Amino acid sequence: MSLVESLRDGELLLLQFANPPVNGLSHALRSGLYAALEQADADASVAAVVLYGGPKAFSGGADIREFGQPQALAEPNLPGLCARLDAMSKPVVAAVDGLALGGGLELALSCHHRVVVGTAQIGLPEVNLGLLPGAGGTQRFPRAVGLATALQMVPSGQPRRAAQLAALSGQLLVDELAESATLLDQAKALARRVASQRPLARLRDRSVEADPSELAAAEAQAAALPYPAPLACVQAVRGALELPFDEGIAAERAGFQRLMASPESAALRHAFFAERAAAKVPGIEADTPRRAIRRVGVLGAGTMGSGIATACLMGGLLVDLVEPDAAALARGVAALDKHLQAQVSKGRLSADKAAALRANLRPGGDDAVLADADLLIEAVFEDMALKQSVFRRLDALAKPGAILATNTSTLDVDAIAAVTQRPADVLGLHFFSPAAVMKLLEVVRGAATAPAVLASALGFGKQIGKTCVVAGVCDGFIGNRMIDRYLEQALFLLDEGCSPQQVDQAIEAWGFAMGPFRMIDLAGNDVSWRIRQQRAKDGTLRRAQPLADRLCELGRFGQKSGGGWYDYEGREAKPSKAVAALIAAHREQLGRAPRAVAAEEIVDRLLLALAVEGERLLAEGVALRASDIDLVYLAGYGFPRWKGGPMFEAQRRGPEALAARRREFAALAHDDPQFWMP
Structure with a gap:
């Protein structure tokens, strides 16, 4: 079946895209549309053309199935298709519903008129892939909505509803607003009215007027961001103001190609596909x-339990929050209420919506x-005996078919499942703190977890807005097992002469949102201390951390x-000063004289520790793929998205450079040589 369906309606030619789910602009669709436009231009019986996608999407942009493939850039490419629309001798009307994003919006902008459903999402999100719009978006969009709006939307990639844009003074984006039910009829009526109008209403023929100070402010803001695409977007939009249209198009295309070759865009595209x-x-x-999940029971109203309950409420679910300690329950409910009120204050929720969610x-x-x-999700203290006791109780309480989940961050999910009569219904749902905010959800598949239970848990995660990554059972799963090695290297660096701030500053300058010592202070040093104590009791403690233990013995648990x-x-x-003295005494006890450590070594020690442990997770089958590991770190640990993740970063460096650095670190006297070996 053709991806462009043609239908005659009197003197009109209707061209409908048919490339589900979002009418991605694949090579086949572009080719079919280009040929149909050529035929329409040559056919004297055609007075005007209407392009239509459907109620779900006019077009969501490039077809992601072709990313990185030769057909993505094959002729007719999208810039050529947009130029063909410019060259039409008769009007083309775009009937827009659902999505008009990226290349889909660029296609609509190249048409002569647009009838748009008010709820349609309009945007140019290419910056999220480290790119700029490459088919005229930076030139036509400012002409359609004005420079100020273009400077807000193009460098940020944030979409808006069509009705908002239609309300802008002097806008040329929307000729008419429509309802979905009447969209096509309105578009056809408009096409008949403009069929004989000349010259054709081309955005390329319009000019852009603006205060140059708007550009300067946008450039300064974009230049402060840590990857090049936002600034390149602003500079391309500048071309709409300062250059003739064709020169602006050429400058835009050159900027697109430069960004396509950048490491930041490669990393951002990797992250996109990892998701x-x-x-x-x-x-x-x-x-x-x-299995249908409508009501969630959360056992434990501490920081994690309250956060999990909040996330479930925000996802529209009914929630029972159970906590036998009345004071702890009151604190948990207060934290939940505070989060809802903050969403109202920030304009993300109406007061009525917040009240409706709270009523659940x-x-x-x-x-x-x-x-x-x-x-049922347990969020009690991280102690195996306690969790097994809780699961015996949940097993007795829960109705048949209910799913039992543990929020453990390190413990053996199979050992927890083993105390129930329904191990197939048990799995791990490892939320990250604060659970109502953090996107990552590690879904831990136990040895007995049924496929239907895993599938249902993934659906639950999607419903509450989480980025789900499936992990196998091991101590710490993906994220925390790797972070142990990362923190271990951070502590080694203190032994060798670094201060906590020196380590944090090095990795933050590289791009992390927060260095290891600020991170662990935020999470609470006592949390990892309790885990070390549990592992020592279980005989599973791999390496003692006396400096970190002494810090906790002094009651220095972090921000709290x-x-x-x-x-x-x-x-x-x-x-x-107290920590500096503690570290100095620790070094003296080790008999280690401090040395100067370069920022580059700090960064490499931390990053490669993550990647090396990631290799082991892949070899053991705990992680399904390297990109899953990257996604865990992008969504849960503040790894900079424009760097792609620890596995991507290691691969980017190349095997020879990686091997040389590993040998260098293995040679450090007090480190763990076996860890660094392949």
Whole structure:
């Protein structure tokens, strides 16, 4: 079947795209549309053309299935298709519903008129892939909506509803607003009215007027960002103001090609595909049964339990929050209410919507209510005996078919499942703190976890807006097992002569949102201390961390106690004289004289520690693919998206450079030589 369906309606030619799910502009669609436009231009019986995508999407842009393939740039490419629309001798009307994003919007802008449903999403999100619009978007869009709006939308990649843009003074983007039901009829009526009008209404023939100071401010803002695409977007938009149209198009195309070759764009495109690959899980198919999850029971109202309950409420679910300690329950509910109120204050929720969500919460101290839940999530203290006791109780309470999930961050999910009579219904749902905000959800598949349970958990994660990555069972799963090695190297660097701030500053300058010592202070040093104590009790502690233990023995748990690796005034971290003295005494006990450590070595030690442990996770089958590991770090640990993730970064360096650096670190006397070996 052709991806462009042609239909005559009197003197009109209707061309409908048919490339689900979002009418991606594949080579086949572009070729079919180009040929149809050529034929329409040559046919004297055609007075005007209407382009239509459908109620879900006019077009979502490039077809991601062709990314990186020769057909993505094959003729007719999108710039050539847009130029063909410019060259038409008769008018073309775009009927826009659903999505008009990226190349889809560029195609619509190249048409002479646009009838648009008010709820349609309009945007140029190429910057999110480290690119700029490459088919005239930076030239036509400012002419359609004005420079100020273009400077807000193009460098940010944020879409807007068509109705918002249609309300702009002097806008040329929307000729008429329509309802979905009447869109095509309105577009045809407009096409008939303009069929004989000449000259044709081409955006390329319009000029852009603006205050140059708007450009200067946008350039300064974009230049402060850590990757080149936003600034390149602003500079391309400048061409719409300062250059003739064809020169602006040429400058835009040159900028697109430069960015396409940049490491930042390669990393951002890798992240884009990593998100899509993570949804493909062996054994989970489209026809795998899913269990309906409408009511969630959360056991434990501490920081994690309250956050999980909040995330579930925000996802539209009914929630029972159970906590036998009345004071702890009150604190958990207060934290939940505070989050909802913050969403209202920021304009993300209406007061009525927040109240409706809050009404879906049943807090209480009696766990008998959990018998109603479709999904039960325990969020109690990280202790195996306690969690097994909880799961025996949940097993007795839960209705048949209910899913039992543990929020453990390190413990053996199979050992927890083994104490129940339904291990096939048990899995891990490892949320990251703060659970209502952090995007990552590690979905831990146990040895007995049924495919329907895993599929249902992934659907649940999607419903509450999480980025789900499936992991196998091991100590720490993907993220925390790797972060142990990262933190271990950070502590080695203190042994060798670095200060906490020196380590943090080096990795933050490279691009991390937060260095290891600020991160662990935020999470709470006591959390990892308790885990070390549990591992020592279980005989699974791989390496003692006496310096970190001494810090906790002094009560320096991080931000919450006013001091950790730093001293805190509110949230501001300041170097600590007490910690400096603690480190100096520790070095003296080790008999280690401090040495100067370059920032480059700090960065490489930390990054490669992640990648080396990631290799082991892949070899053991704990992680399904390298891109899943990258996604865990992008979504859960503040790894800079424009760097692609630890596995991508290691691959980017090349095997020879990587091997040489590993040999160098293996030779350090106090490090773990076996760890660095392939």
